[in-house]
Amino acid sequence: MLKLFASTYDFLEGAFSLLRSMWIVLKHSTAKRVTVLYPEVMPKLAPRWRGRIVLTRDPDGEERCVGCYLCAVACPVDCIALQATEDEHGRRYPEFFRINFSRCIFCGFCEEACPTYAIQLTPDFEMSEYNRQNLVYEKENLLISGTGKYPGYSFYNVAGLAIKNKAKGEAENEAPPVDVRSLLP
Amino acid sequence: MTIVQPLLVVGFVLFALLNMASLLIWIERRLLGLWQDRYGPNRIGPWGLGHVLADMIKIFFKEDWTPPFADKTIFVLAPAIIVLTALTSFAVIPFSPDILIVDLDIGILFFLAMSSMGVYSVALAGWASNNKYSLLGGLRASAQMLAYEVFMGLSLMGVVALTGSFSVKEIVAAQENLWFVVTQPVGFLIFAIAGIAETHRVPFDLPEAESELVAGFHSEYSGMKFGMFFVGEYIGVTLISALIVTLFFGGWHGPFLPPLLWFFLKTLLFIAGFVLLRASLPRMRYDQLMTFGWKFMLPLSLLNLMATGAVILIRN
Numbered sequence: 001m002l003k004l005f006a007s008t009y010d011f012l013e014g015a016f017s018l019l020r021s022m023w024i025v026l027k028h029s030t031a032k033r034v035t036v037l038y039p040e041v042m043p044k045l046a047p048r049w050r051g052r053i054v055l056t057r058d059p060d061g062e063e064r065c066v067g068c069y070l071c072a073v074a075c076p077v078d079c080i081a082l083q084a085t086e087d088e089h090g091r092r093y094p095e096f097f098r099i100n101f102s103r104c105i106f107c108g109f110c111e112e113a114c115p116t117y118a119i120q121l122t123p124d125f126e127m128s129e130y131n132r133q134n135l136v137y138e139k140e141n142l143l144i145s146g147t148g149k150y151p152g153y154s155f156y157n158v159a160g161l162a163i164k165n166k167a168k169g170e171a172e173n174e175a176p177p178v179d180v181r182s183l184l185p
Numbered sequence: 186m187t188i189v190q191p192l193l194v195v196g197f198v199l200f201a202l203l204n205m206a207s208l209l210i211w212i213e214r215r216l217l218g219l220w221q222d223r224y225g226p227n228r229i230g231p232w233g234l235g236h237v238l239a240d241m242i243k244i245f246f247k248e249d250w251t252p253p254f255a256d257k258t259i260f261v262l263a264p265a266i267i268v269l270t271a272l273t274s275f276a277v278i279p280f281s282p283d284i285l286i287v288d289l290d291i292g293i294l295f296f297l298a299m300s301s302m303g304v305y306s307v308a309l310a311g312w313a314s315n316n317k318y319s320l321l322g323g324l325r326a327s328a329q330m331l332a333y334e335v336f337m338g339l340s341l342m343g344v345v346a347l348t349g350s351f352s353v354k355e356i357v358a359a360q361e362n363l364w365f366v367v368t369q370p371v372g373f374l375i376f377a378i379a380g381i382a383e384t385h386r387v388p389f390d391l392p393e394a395e396s397e398l399v400a401g402f403h404s405e406y407s408g409m410k411f412g413m414f415f416v417g418e419y420i421g422v423t424l425i426s427a428l429i430v431t432l433f434f435g436g437w438h439g440p441f442l443p444p445l446l447w448f449f450l451k452t453l454l455f456i457a458g459f460v461l462l463r464a465s466l467p468r469m470r471y472d473q474l475m476t477f478g479w480k481f482m483l484p485l486s487l488l489n490l491m492a493t494g495a496v497i498l499i500r501n
Binding site: 021022025026028029031032033034037 | 218219220221222223224227461462464465466
């Protein structure tokens with residue numbers, strides 16, 4: 001008898017739980033839908049969203065990239081290709097800089113590897129193309145005229161390197177170089 | 186006139202059903218979306234209705250592939266059977282007092298026979314695919330249909346006993362004042378559960394359980410042959426909903442609105458119920474399904490029949 005009661009209770013409990021879950025689902029008829037209707041409504045992208053990759057310039061308008069190849073090395077899918085070169089003052093810059101976005105996985109490793117904040121990922125994903133070749137971006141497609149996420153930063157202003165308009169020791173927080181041949185303290 | 190009118194009725198029923206089947210794809214996706222806080226298909230046409238057309242075009246242009254290891258004749262035949270049996274069952278369903286293809290004396294038995302024939306489709310599809318998962322799906326389907334067919338018939342006997350006729354039209358006529366859902370609530374519940382199992386939809390979709398059997402009996406099907414299973418399933422859903430309405434919810438009876446509209450509205454309500462079940466309930470385990478069928482539903486339907494018989498005897 002007790003067993004019968006127990007199984008009846010189990011049955012009723014089960015039936016109730018089924019009806020309850022159906023009711024809970026039915027209540028969602030009036031709930032707000034979470035879908036963002038994308039082409040009509042732009043989804044909100046965070047400032048650090050990892051999208052289209054750009055090359056930034058320093059506050060003086062010069063290219064930040066120094067052609068160190070660290071981004072190309074860090075890239076897990078080998079989609080970055082560049083060739084470093086120097087101008088007459090010894091400032092390094094990329095001769096060409098190519099990102100194949102049909103391979104890029106937007107992992108952001110290049111941005112992490114970059115010592116000069118030159119390469120940055122931006123909150124933009126609308127880069128579909130009908131022609132695959134159009135997804136290969138050259139330097140002129142990648143370079144932007146601004147500084148991106150790090151407005152005041154200029155690599156050569158903190159690096160102890162002599163280039164045009166700046167001799168050694170003139171950078172920020174930098175002492176003039178020591179003359180090792182002098183005996184004066 | 187005498188030959189034209191039945192043809193018109195048949196044409197109307199076919200038109201309504203086939204449109205209903207393709208429309209149900211859209212209805213189901215929209216309703217599931219609604220209950221899962223999404224939108225579902227809403228891009229093409231008003232409310233995304235154009236998706237129905239797009240889906241049809243897509244499925245017609247898909248490669249209709251027959252695997253080389255399959256039993257070709259049966260493989261092609263199987264999807265046709267399910268659509269055929271489901272469509273034929275509709276012959277006995279009265280849409281309104283005038284729109285009824287054939288008023289058989291054995292209407293209910295005809296429906297039961299036809300829906301039992303439907304199991305051949307699934308079992309043969311599973312067998313002809315020559316694939317372990319498909320065969321398992323087919324096996325499950327046949328065992329499930331056997332188990333649920335038995336008390337599906339028994340649950341309807343209460344209604345038949347109360348009406349005193351197997352004719353569906355007379356059953357509807359007998360509900361003019363009081364729907365049978367009031368006098369036969371247990372019969373309704375049993376029939377509804379058996380109907381869900383019959384159309385093998387969630388929570389009884391064991392024959393095509395995606396998480397264990399790939400896609401069950403239709404794993405090897407593609408293109409329009411798969412589409413036939415799809416259409417067959419949706420016509421089955423419509424059939425069970427229409428039958429619930431005719432047998433327990435007064436068929437075309439209803440105030441103010443024309444009978445045909447009442448019938449469609451009630452049927453749509455139960456179709457939405459099918460979708461709600463799919464949106465909310467998980468799939469049962471196979472042994473639970475069989476235990477539930479044989480050890481609980483069958484005795485319950487017998488008890489229901491006995492009680493109904495006793496009441497009728499006492500009243501007389």
